[in-house]
Amino acid sequence: MTRVLTRPLLEIKNLDVDYGLGDEAVKAVRDVSLTIHRGEVVGLAGESGSGKSTLAYGVTRLLPPPGVVSNGSVVYHPPTGDPYDVLNLSHHELRKYRWAETSIVFQGAMNSLNPVHKVSVQLMDAIKAHEPTSSKASRLARAKELLRLVGIAEDRLEAYPHQLSGGMRQRVMIGMALALEPQLVIMDEPTTALDVVMQRQILGQLVELRERLGFSVLFITHDLSLLVEFSDRIAIMYGGRIVEEAPSAAIYRDPKHPYSEGLLRSFPALRGARRELTGIPGSPPDLRGMPTGCSFHPRCPKAFEPCSTDLPILGKPDDHVGEPRTVACWLHPVTAG
Amino acid sequence: MKFLLQRFAFYLFTLWAAITLNFFIPRVMPGDPVSSLISKNQGRLTSDAIHSLEVLFGLDKKQSLWDQYIGYWQQLFKGDLGMSFTFFPTPVSEVISQSLPWTVGLVGITTILSFLIGTALGVGAGWKRGSWIDSLLPATTFLSSVPYFWLGLVAIALLAGPGSWFPSSGGFTPGLVPAWDHYFIGSAINHSLLPAATILISSMSGWMLGMRNMMVTVASEDYITVAHAKGLSDKRVAFSYAARNALLPNVSGFALSLGFIVGGTLLVEIVFSYPGVGYQLFQGVQAYDYPLMQGIFLVITISVLVANLLADVAYLLLDPRTRKSG
CATH class of the missing domain: 1.10.3720.10 (MetI-like)
Structure with missing residues (x-):
């Protein structure tokens, strides 16, 4: 399922996100670089508190205070025109960029819809905000089309959020995310609150929609096995940094970082032979006091001398040949440059 | 709609209960409010006023409590709340509406x-x-x-x-x-x-x-x-x-x-x-x-x-x- 993808859509470069200012700041995301190509599905995996969602909020400039992007750039390449840095957009430009270019489906399927407005109102106000000259009839037609797209009956337009099931609400959110045909849809644990059957159903629908409409997806989840099936490329985050990035199949077959391996062994595979689930001992690091060196070393079964003192660089490991992949681990040293 | 009707019925019941309490409280009070009022206002009450007070408080003794209760509701529906004492002989309804x-x-x-x-x-x-x-x-x-x-x-x-x-x-x-x-x-x-x-x-x-x-x-x-x-x-x-x-x-x-x-x-x-x-x-x-x-x-x-x-x-x-x- 790997496609040849060359044209970048969103380039995240050296992004740092802090909560708070000065010395008290908690460094939630550190030096993250990640490129999403046109039409690609990129998975972002990691435990709770690894900085996945913070990264998503940072990239879309939706960080709740006191979160701030303290360094880096997020370069967006529009279909036509010059690329620009999302972080430098003015308030007005940002509003135009949002939803039209990058939309988001949040993890809170239950609370993402405003309880006092009908589904139709919430689908249509997004369209109206970006296409103020559109007629009400055309917006209504588009709202109907969106619901059809995600497999919900048209008459549900008149429903209030509390009259829909969790799965339906999340499908409404996906439909809403596609309202303006964005280039990129960020999915922040979109199926975590749903049962497994509903997860599969919604993800299947998502894959189909993506094939049809051709948008890129940044899929954030802690469920690595899910990503292996649905994404082209996977980035693994730990303690605010990307520790490994590789094509899905490569991660699944041969995880280089011990943390990726641990994550992979924490979930049952969706297909294939059964294997024992082991999990990762210990708990995620406290972001206020990160371990020195590689932040994973206190939990790492394979840690050795340099791990506790020196930070490994993310790069193409010297011992690797073949399709491009990067890892930050002393087991696979990277020659700088 | 059903919900509203239910609420409305509930409030009607509450109103009935409040009015009924309003009727019974003076009657179960120890002592006799009318005679205490009369004694406090000696000479300033006409016999009509005393009678109206007695009727209001059910002290004209010829009626059973039930008949008084019915009479009280009938008065209420006519907007008759009795005579005010402070502003005698103005009816209470007039004092309130002013x-x-x-x-x-x-x-x-x-x-x-x-x-x-x-x-x-x-x-x-x-x-x-x-x-x-x-x-x-x-x-x-x-x-x-x-x-x-x-x-x-x-x-x-x-x-x-x-x-x-x-x-x-x-x-x-x-x-x-x-x-x-x-x-x-x-x-x-x-x-x-x-x-x-x-x-x-x-x-x-x-x-x-x-x-x-x-x-x-x-x-x-x-x-x-x-x-x-x-x-x-x-x-x-x-x-x-x-x-x-x-x-x-x-x-x-x-x-x-x-x-x-x-x-x-x-x-x-x-x-x-x-x-x-x-x-x-x-x-x-x-x-x-x-x-x-x-x-x-x-x-x-x-x-x-x-x-x-x-x-x-x-x-x-x-x-x-x-x-x-x-």
Whole structure:
């Protein structure tokens, strides 16, 4: 399922996100670089508190205070025109960029819809905000089309959020995310609150929609096995940094970082032979006091001398040949440059 | 609709219970209110008045309690609440209908104003935390913790008095004949300024604080983040998403406070000798004027129940989640 993808859509470069200012700041995301190509599905995996969602909020400039992007750039390449840095957009430009270019489906399927407005109102106000000259009839037609797209009956337009099931609400959110045909849809644990059957159903629908409409997806989840099936490329985050990035199949077959391996062994595979689930001992690091060196070393079964003192660089490991992949681990040293 | 009818039936039952209690309480009280009233007002009561009191309290002994009860309801439906004692021989219904416009005018308008202003300020303070509106809060919270009547006393001591433009008591200048002309209305407005300001200042910040805190709570809801992510204008997110949801608890509070318009500001009316229902009640209590008290309690009961019904209706209109079987 790997496609040849060359044209970048969103380039995240050296992004740092802090909560708070000065010395008290908690460094939630550190030096993250990640490129999403046109039409690609990129998975972002990691435990709770690894900085996945913070990264998503940072990239879309939706960080709740006191979160701030303290360094880096997020370069967006529009279909036509010059690329620009999302972080430098003015308030007005940002509003135009949002939803039209990058939309988001949040993890809170239950609370993402405003309880006092009908589904139709919430689908249509997004369209109206970006296409103020559109007629009400055309917006209504588009709202109907969106619901059809995600497999919900048209008459549900008149429903209030509390009259829909969790799965339906999340499908409404996906439909809403596609309202303006964005280039990129960020999915922040979109199926975590749903049962497994509903997860599969919604993800299947998502894959189909993506094939049809051709948008890129940044899929954030802690469920690595899910990503292996649905994404082209996977980035693994730990303690605010990307520790490994590789094509899905490569991660699944041969995880280089011990943390990726641990994550992979924490979930049952969706297909294939059964294997024992082991999990990762210990708990995620406290972001206020990160371990020195590689932040994973206190939990790492394979840690050795340099791990506790020196930070490994993310790069193409010297011992690797073949399709491009990067890892930050002393087991696979990277020659700088 | 079914829900509303159920509520309505419930309130009708409550009304019936309140009126029935109103009927029985004087009758089960130890002693005889009529004879105590007669002895306190020796020589000033005609035998007609005594008889009417006896009828009112069921002391004309020829009737059974049940017949009295039926008679009481019949009187009630005719709008006959008996004779007031303090303002004899004015009927209670007339005393109340004279004082009610004053109270509804003063307290009603200030309640609505304080809700509107307080809520608007609360939206501003909650949406832009740390702005100048938000920094008003400590001051307004201080003012709201000061009792109405004390604020009224301070206002009178500082602002009213000989030579001041603000009158210290009454509803209009003595000697004016109540009429819809500009002398009288101007005088009425002039007299209402101090009590109105007193109520406004002390009740506004409650709305403001409530609204501000709800705004802060709602602002962290997921749907607000979604609204921002959708690229909606700040105004639309603030009003249609945040304030629209934050308003819900405040609206039911407001509807309930409408019920207390009639009886709730007794002390302000006493301090300013304002000719409203509260002041009337005060006088009635002092003079053991049972018919007047009963009449005023009846009006208060009805207004509280109507306000409750209004709160139900408002919630039904504003929050789709309460419309279960819509």
